[in-house]
Amino acid sequence: DQQVKQNSPSLSVQEGRISILNCDYTNSMFDYFLWYKKYPAEGPTFLISISSIKDKNEDGRFTVFLNKSAKHLSLHIVPSQPGDSAVYFCAASSNSGGSNYKLTFGKGTLLTVNP
């Protein structure tokens, strides 16, 4: 049972335009969400996160939006740059307290930004 779903395996956008990556989740206990970026031959790196008490979090060119009622979040990248080309993973966790929490990941979306 895939609790975190990224239904688009790939996305291609032009440099300078907006990239929108989507993620849906099914577990209503999830209350913290993260996006990771992964380049080939490297491990995933943390990009941005959002708590369920918020509906938006912004960090430079990256903004994450959370729609709790729809169990949907999205990552917006504006403007997109060729260096943003990577696989983006959506992840979620529930509040199990302190040091004992695990992240559930989606399958990832390959973003290609064309010059």
Place this chain on the structure above:
Amino acid sequence: DSGVTQTPKHLITATGQRVTLRCSPRSGDLSVYWYQQSLDQGLQFLIQYYNGEERAKGNILERFSAQQFPDLHSELNLSSLELGDSALYFCASSTQGRNYGYTFGSGTRLTVV
């Protein structure tokens, strides 16, 4: 360099064999997580250790086992290997609290032939 070190980077072995993957967490991190990434699959959670104790178990096969040592490094042991075990295996570590998620190592690519 993320601060999480995984060795070896690549491993090629035959079916039926046993291998050990090693992970050194980032300095100060007490939790270690192991994930498997197979072709067309996301990151599948295998197991978590916190300060030497197993804390959570995911989709880890009985042929697989892990441990975390007093110096906090962790090892993932894979035995009776099958072709389907070929994957990227990532280790991640975290501090207490979840605001920053995990820090991942660069992974071990295991190829079973």
